[in-house]
Amino acid sequence: VYASVYRSIVRIDTGRGGLGAGFLFHSHEHVATAYHVIEAEELLLVTFANGRRLRADVVAVDPDNDLAILRLEEPMRGADVLVAHGVGSSADVLEALPTDRVKLGDPVIAIGHPYAIVDDELERLLTWSVSQGIIGGNGDKLLQTDAALNPGNSGGPLIGCDGRVIGVVSGKLRGEGI
Numbered sequence: 001v002y003a004s005v006y007r008s009i010v011r012i013d014t015g016r017g018g019l020g021a022g023f024l025f026h027s028h029e030h031v032a033t034a035y036h037v038i039e040a041e042e043l044l045l046v047t048f049a050n051g052r053r054l055r056a057d058v059v060a061v062d063p064d065n066d067l068a069i070l071r072l073e074e075p076m077r078g079a080d081v082l083v084a085h086g087v088g089s090s091a092d093v094l095e096a097l098p099t100d101r102v103k104l105g106d107p108v109i110a111i112g113h114p115y116a117i118v119d120d121e122l123e124r125l126l127t128w129s130v131s132q133g134i135i136g137g138n139g140d141k142l143l144q145t146d147a148a149l150n151p152g153n154s155g156g157p158l159i160g161c162d163g164r165v166i167g168v169v170s171g172k173l174r175g176e177g178i
Helices: 002-008 120-125
Strands: 009-014 019-024 030-033 044-047 053-062 067-072 107-112 129-138 143-145 157-160 165-168
Touching (some): 002 107, 019 107, 044 067
Antiparallel strands (some): 009 019, 019 030, 030 067, 053 067, 107 157, 157 165
16 A cells, blocks of 8 residues: 555645645645644645655645645646656545545554654654554544554545545544544
8 A cells, every 4th residue: 555655645844844744635736734734834845755845835724623735836747756766656646535434443554754853864764654553443523543643644644455545644632542
């Protein structure tokens, strides 16, 4: 699953030194992320796995659900994405799985950049990292997972085994994995 989706995951750097994740959503020019990642920020730089950086503007927010949609300064097309050894591949728009299809025990992965701004040594280790877990709780508005989530994962997708997004990483509540 990671190999099929990581090119669609982005790193979001803010003008104040903040860091989060996001993913292509709805079109090749829109990125979904957590609202708290971009809140009150004027400069947003979006970096793709191939190193391409684009500026982005906020076009929609839902603070109550900690969601935001960004528009890239130009669309990210499949031809723009090259991976190791010069092999071309595409950055696809990720699809969402209907919430009524998310079940307890479903395996998931989270892709993001946990603690990637701590120091240079961790920068490459923790950028586009993947953690795996299961859905441990499913409420009306929130999911619980035991996948490792830390600062820098915020805004990134929680992805099911079929490569579809089942949630957006929002925050860690009191306790582990909530």
